[in-house]
Amino acid sequence: MPSWDATRTGATVSGEGKGKDVEEFAALLRRLKARTDRSYSQLARRLNMNASTLHRYCVGEAVPLDFAPVERFAALCGATPEERLELHRYWILAVAARQRRRDAGVTGAPVAGAAEGVVEGPVPDVAEPPVAVADDAREPAAARSPRYRRRLTLTAAAVCTVLAVWGSLSAVSTHDTATSRTGVRTGVRTNTGATAKTSPSALPAPLTWTADSQVWEIGCDHDYVIDKAPKDVPPPPVQQDAGPWAATQHAVHGGQTDVEISVQGRTSTAVVLKALRVRVVGRTAPAPGTAYSMARGCGGDISPRYFGVDLDAHRPLVRPEPGGDMGKTVPAVHLPYRVSATDPEVLLVKARAGTCDCRWYLELDWSSQGRTGTLRIDDHGEPFRTSSIKGLPHYWYGEHGWTPIG
Known part of the structure; x- marks a missing residue:
C-alpha cells in the first residue's frame, strides 16, 4: 500500500467521471511535491518541462497523456514502487475521466502530452495559456503554440495490459526481462548494485540506476530496422509497448537509440557523477531489412536536453547538448553532477x-566519501545496438497501412 493517505473514491475506468479521478491524481502529485523543498521551476528544470505545465498537472488543470514525465516526477520526489504503481493507476483513471467528459461535451482541463493509446478521436490543437506559478521563478506570460495532433484509442484491455506491465516493472527486483535475438529488450533494466574500484570488501555502489532504451523522440517518433516485408509487419505500437513489439519483430534501433538513465543515491549522502563515456564494442555493416517509422503525425516544440554520441566516430565522445521548451533554451547537463536519495537525476x-x-554501452564514473567506481550502463547485460538506415527502404504507417516515405 502507498505511504500517502489518499482518499479512495471507488472510481473505475468504466465509471462515471465527474472530476474526482483528476482531482485525486493531482492530489497525489501535490503530496509528492510536498516532500521536497523545491519550487515548481526547480522541479520542472530537472524534468525538462515548463514550470507552468507542471503546475497545471499538480492542480488538476491538465492531465499528461504520456506517463513518462509523471514517472520521472515521482522518482525525483522519492516515491516508492508501491506509490508509483498507485500514481499510475490514478493517471489512467484521470485520462479516462477526461475522455468521458469530452464525449459528454463537457469542457474541462485538457489532456496534455504525446502518448498514444489513451484518448479516442482526434485531439485538437490546444494553445497552452500562461499560468501563475507561486514560486520563486515565474514563467513569463506567452502564447503557447500547438504541440500535437494525434488519433488515440483507449480500450479496457489496453488499460489492463498497461496496469499489468507497470505492476511487474514496479516490483523491487533485479531480474532481467525477456530479450529478442537482436538484442532489443522488452523492459526497463533496474540495477541496484555495482562494485567500487577502491573497495576491498566489494561494497555495493552508493547509487542505483535504471536504463530504458525504448525511448522515442518526443514520445512518438522512432525508426526500427526489421528484416520483413511491410505486409508482414503489424501497425506501430504506442511507446509503452515498444519493447514487446520490437522483440516480436526482431527489430533493431534504426539510425538512433535514445537511452533514458535514472540515477539515484541510496542515502542522503551526495554521490558525484564525474564522467560519462561510450564504449563501442562492435561495428559491422548495417543490418539488412526495411526502416519502419513509428511517427504518426506527431510534432511539438519541446526537445529535452541530452548527451549526444556519434557512433561512427573513430573515438566517439559523449557531448552534452541543450534542449528547448516553447522557444526557450534548456541548458545542457554538464558533469560533474550530484545525486542522492532525495535528489535523483x-x-x-x-x-x-x-x-x-x-x-555499445556506457560507463558512468562516480565518487562518494573517498570511494570511486564505474557503472556499466547496458541493455540487460548486453550492449545496446544501433544500425544505420541509410539507403534502406523507409516506411511509415498511414490510413492504408505501411506506406513508403517520399
Missing part, C-alpha cells in the same frame, strides 16, 4: 549511427 543519451551496425 535523469540523463538522456542519444546515440546515432549513420554507417554501421554498432554495439
Whole structure:
C-alpha cells in the first residue's frame, strides 16, 4: 500500500467521471511535491518541462497523456514502487475521466502530452495559456503554440495490459526481462548494485540506476530496422509497448537509440557523477531489412536536453547538448553532477549511427566519501545496438497501412 493517505473514491475506468479521478491524481502529485523543498521551476528544470505545465498537472488543470514525465516526477520526489504503481493507476483513471467528459461535451482541463493509446478521436490543437506559478521563478506570460495532433484509442484491455506491465516493472527486483535475438529488450533494466574500484570488501555502489532504451523522440517518433516485408509487419505500437513489439519483430534501433538513465543515491549522502563515456564494442555493416517509422503525425516544440554520441566516430565522445521548451533554451547537463536519495537525476543519451551496425554501452564514473567506481550502463547485460538506415527502404504507417516515405 502507498505511504500517502489518499482518499479512495471507488472510481473505475468504466465509471462515471465527474472530476474526482483528476482531482485525486493531482492530489497525489501535490503530496509528492510536498516532500521536497523545491519550487515548481526547480522541479520542472530537472524534468525538462515548463514550470507552468507542471503546475497545471499538480492542480488538476491538465492531465499528461504520456506517463513518462509523471514517472520521472515521482522518482525525483522519492516515491516508492508501491506509490508509483498507485500514481499510475490514478493517471489512467484521470485520462479516462477526461475522455468521458469530452464525449459528454463537457469542457474541462485538457489532456496534455504525446502518448498514444489513451484518448479516442482526434485531439485538437490546444494553445497552452500562461499560468501563475507561486514560486520563486515565474514563467513569463506567452502564447503557447500547438504541440500535437494525434488519433488515440483507449480500450479496457489496453488499460489492463498497461496496469499489468507497470505492476511487474514496479516490483523491487533485479531480474532481467525477456530479450529478442537482436538484442532489443522488452523492459526497463533496474540495477541496484555495482562494485567500487577502491573497495576491498566489494561494497555495493552508493547509487542505483535504471536504463530504458525504448525511448522515442518526443514520445512518438522512432525508426526500427526489421528484416520483413511491410505486409508482414503489424501497425506501430504506442511507446509503452515498444519493447514487446520490437522483440516480436526482431527489430533493431534504426539510425538512433535514445537511452533514458535514472540515477539515484541510496542515502542522503551526495554521490558525484564525474564522467560519462561510450564504449563501442562492435561495428559491422548495417543490418539488412526495411526502416519502419513509428511517427504518426506527431510534432511539438519541446526537445529535452541530452548527451549526444556519434557512433561512427573513430573515438566517439559523449557531448552534452541543450534542449528547448516553447522557444526557450534548456541548458545542457554538464558533469560533474550530484545525486542522492532525495535528489535523483535523469540523463538522456542519444546515440546515432549513420554507417554501421554498432554495439555499445556506457560507463558512468562516480565518487562518494573517498570511494570511486564505474557503472556499466547496458541493455540487460548486453550492449545496446544501433544500425544505420541509410539507403534502406523507409516506411511509415498511414490510413492504408505501411506506406513508403517520399
